[in-house]
Amino acid sequence: xxxxxxxxxxxxxAGGSLRxxxxxxxxxxxxxxxxxxxxxPGKGLEWVSTINSxxxxxxxxxxxxxxFTISRDNAKNTLYLQLNSLKSEDTAMYFCAxxxxxxxxxxxxxxxxxGTQVTVSS
Numbered sequence: 647x648x649x650x651x652x653x654x655x656x657x658x659x660a661g662g663s664l665r666x667x668x669x670x671x672x673x674x675x676x677x678x679x680x681x682x683x684x685x686x687p688g689k690g691l692e693w694v695s696t697i698n699s700x701x702x703x704x705x706x707x708x709x710x711x712x713x714f715t716i717s718r719d720n721a722k723n724t725l726y727l728q729l730n731s732l733k734s735e736d737t738a739m740y741f742c743a744x745x746x747x748x749x750x751x752x753x754x755x756x757x758x759x760x761g762t763q764v765t766v767s768s
Contacts, residue, residue: 648672648757652741655762660699662732667763668725670737676700676720679745681755682727684738684764694740695727698746734768 654666682694695716696705699718704716715728725742740762743755 648744649755650744650759652740652742652759652762655663655740657767658766659717660733660766662766664729664732664764665727666727666740666742666764668727668759670723670725670744672741673744675718675723675750676759679748679750679754680716680718680725681745682716682725682740683734683743683755683758684740685761686735686738689738693736693743693753695726696741696745696750697725698750703750705750714755732766734766736764737766739763 649671651669656664658664677694677699679698681696683691684694685691693709694710697716697718701718713731717726741758743758745755
């Protein structure tokens with residue numbers, strides 16, 4: 647079955663950087679858009695970013711635009727999220743998710759990993 651395993655989370659101070667990875671297996675990674683979503687303590691899921699199947703189209707929430715960069719390596723079945731200039735409000739559990747299609751459609755994903763925690767102290 648579909649498996650998504652996030653890694654790379656941790657604790658850092660405001661202004662710091664982290665790189666999240668998501669290792670995918672159990673499906674043809676290269677033909678699906680991939681998503682990053684996050685959930686802060688006590689809040690609902692928030693969409694962060696999406697990359698289309700080929701990696702040529704990138705989409706970001708306004709709250710992370712200019713600070714986060716999504717990318718993918720289809721040869722390695724791996725999704726990435728580079729987090730720069732981190733703020734305390736970026737503290738959340740970060741999840742990668744598999745899209746249902748090759749292109750971005752809001753919240754149109756059907757599998758999600760277990761997540762990796764990012765904690766930013768001010």
